[in-house]
Amino acid sequence: MLQHSGNNTLPRPHQQRVKYGGKRIGNADYGTNAHCVHRLLFHIVFVTKFRRQLFAPNKLKYIKEILPRIAHYYNYNLIEINGEADHIHLILQISPAGSVGVAVGRLKSVSAKMFLNRYGAQFWGNHVRTLWNSGYFVASTGGVTLDVLRKYVEAQGTS
Numbered sequence: 001m002l003q004h005s006g007n008n009t010l011p012r013p014h015q016q017r018v019k020y021g022g023k024r025i026g027n028a029d030y031g032t033n034a035h036c037v038h039r040l041l042f043h044i045v046f047v048t049k050f051r052r053q054l055f056a057p058n059k060l061k062y063i064k065e066i067l068p069r070i071a072h073y074y075n076y077n078l079i080e081i082n083g084e085a086d087h088i089h090l091i092l093q094i095s096p097a098g099s100v101g102v103a104v105g106r107l108k109s110v111s112a113k114m115f116l117n118r119y120g121a122q123f124w125g126n127h128v129r130t131l132w133n134s135g136y137f138v139a140s141t142g143g144v145t146l147d148v149l150r151k152y153v154e155a156q157g158t159s
Helices: 057-073 100-119 146-155
Strands: 022-025 028-032 040-047 077-084 087-094 137-141
Touching: 040 100, 057 077, 057 087, 057 100, 087 100
Parallel strands: none
Antiparallel strands: 022 028, 040 087, 040 137, 077 087
């Protein structure tokens, strides 16, 4: 887990986790765990507190640099990241053993801590150490439409 004391927020090099391999099937990359092959992709959006325009180009660049590092530490695969002054879009691949809510919580909390340590408080009062709105958007993504998948499942066992 992350170090929560001192200024260290990411692990030291000797704290690496066991890495499983990957698998390429057709034109898609799949993750592998001990007993499964998976491709769970999610489109996630984080919004700044009060939807304030906080991310000047240099701050947006910093967020886009730290989120992949945080994702890598937790064994998430950050496929794509981009954003605007008040929100960030991610395409994230996680293991079936993981939880989307846990992944979002980790990414938001650690990125907020690193951002606020670098740039200082962005708000006042009860929100001094706040960067992100408490909510988020998430949608699963896939290579086929729901109609195609439904037809495929319906066709199983009919031949």
